[in-house]
Amino acid sequence: MKLTALISTVAAFGLAAALPAVAGTWDLSSEYPVGSLQGQTADFFAKAVTEKTDGAIEVTVHHGAALGYKSVDHFDAVGDGALQAASSAFVFWTGIDPIFQLSSLPFLAPTSQDVHDLYMLAKPEYEKVLEDNNQILLLATPWPSSGLWGNKPFTSVADLDGVKVRTYDVASTETMKNAGAFPIQISWADVPAQLSTNAIDAVLTSPNGGVGVQMWEQQSDFTNVNYASSLQGIHVNRDAWEDLTPDQKAAVKEAATEAEALGWDLLSDATAQDFDTMRDNGMTVTAEISPQFSADLTAAAQPFIDDWITATGARAQTIMEAYSAR
Structure with a gap:
């Protein structure tokens, strides 16, 4: 009887080890409409994460401030773990750190290439501020010029x-x-x-x-x-990030890279449309x-x-x- 129980336990353990780790559901808050460029980018990211992790991570996007959070609230909500993730306009974080003002400085970057160049130069600074506040910056994409x-x-x-x-x-x-x-x-x-x-x-x-x-x-x-043409970033709580396996982290990063590319590509035709x-x-x-x-x-x-x-x-x-x- 004891041997049977032991065999059953070992078998169950082996089966569990063979299954992918389940990280659960991430709630991703955004105060912008589903049809906006940022809404489309967030939805693409969410779908890509679920597909690339074989359903281990399901990202639910809540558009239009449906959860009651605005971009200015997202910084603390994600850092504290009230939200697993959010899509936030950097322009509302200037009171947190002035570096987030950069992309919305008036008339500084007149073309999409200028906007992208400025982003790449400033990206390490954006990442550092978020890392210092228990968060990971996954991607950033632009709004069409105001x-x-x-x-x-x-x-x-x-x-x-x-x-x-x-x-x-x-x-x-x-x-x-x-x-x-x-x-x-x-x-x-x-x-x-x-x-x-x-x-x-x-x-x-x-x-x-x-x-x-x-x-x-x-x-x-x-x-x-x-x-x-100011930036909007998708960021995730560091604790939620650390709960992922190395393969899941790689999958989320791949989804973020693809979503970021989509967001920048959408910019080219968005204004004319x-x-x-x-x-x-x-x-x-x-x-x-x-x-x-x-x-x-x-x-x-x-x-x-x-x-x-x-x-x-x-x-x-x-x-x-x-x-x-x-």
């Missing part, structure tokens, strides 16, 4: 005079203020409600972000000022602004950029020098 949604076209700084513009960080707030607008800093999840109550007149965000919430229902115009969608829904799109308006906006942004470089110190200086020397 523009101004409103009920009129914006063709000069005079058109901004006194306009209540939704901004999303200190840089955009200072830039819009210097340009003559009345900036109000608001999280993305709160924008539709603020528009519906006329608390704001215009919104600084990407074409893709506005299309994702059908902003043509409340705004008639979009002006492409090519403000900044979003402009078409806006026009199909009755919006007027101003695809380019005058050189004078561009110069005025750049001048409005420069004081903040100078202050950011000084405040961020050697890290900023090193990145900016390498970026200029490409």
Whole structure:
């Protein structure tokens, strides 16, 4: 009897050893719509992880702040383990570490290649901040460059005079203020409600972000000022990461690499497609602004950029020098 029990135990142990380790389910929070570029990237990542780990890890993406978390909340929620993972806009982490301001500095990286070059130069710094806070950065992808949604076209700084513009960080707030607008800093999840109550007149965000919430229902115009193409990262709790086997970690990294490539590829056609969608829904799109308006906006942004470089110190200086020397 004892021998039978021993054989059964050994057999069960052997069977368990032959099966893949089950890491369970990761909840991945995002405050953006499922149809946005970041929503598509998160869903691709989730599906790829499940496939590459043979179902050992299932990632459930919760779009539209469905779990009650916004990007600004994700940093602590993932670090503390309240969430296993999240997709977060770096622009809302500038109060945590100023390095996260880099990708949203106004008019610094006008092309997608510039945005990617800047990301690669700064990536080690992003990774270090997250590692110091019990997290792993898996990937980062860009938003299309921000523009101004409103009920009129914006063709000069005079058109901004006194306009209540939704901004999303200190840089955009200072830039819009210097340009003559009345900036109000608001999280993305709160924008539709603020528009519906006329608390704001215009919104600084990407074409893709506005299309994702059908902003043509409340705004008639979009002006492409090519403000900044800021980054969004998918990050995971370090303890959840350490629970994975080496093979599972490799599979998740492979999924992240593929999702990151997708996110950057989506950028190339996204703006043109979003402009078409806006026009199909009755919006007027101003695809380019005058050189004078561009110069005025750049001048409005420069004081903040100078202050950011000084405040961020050697890290900023090193990145900016390498970026200029490409």
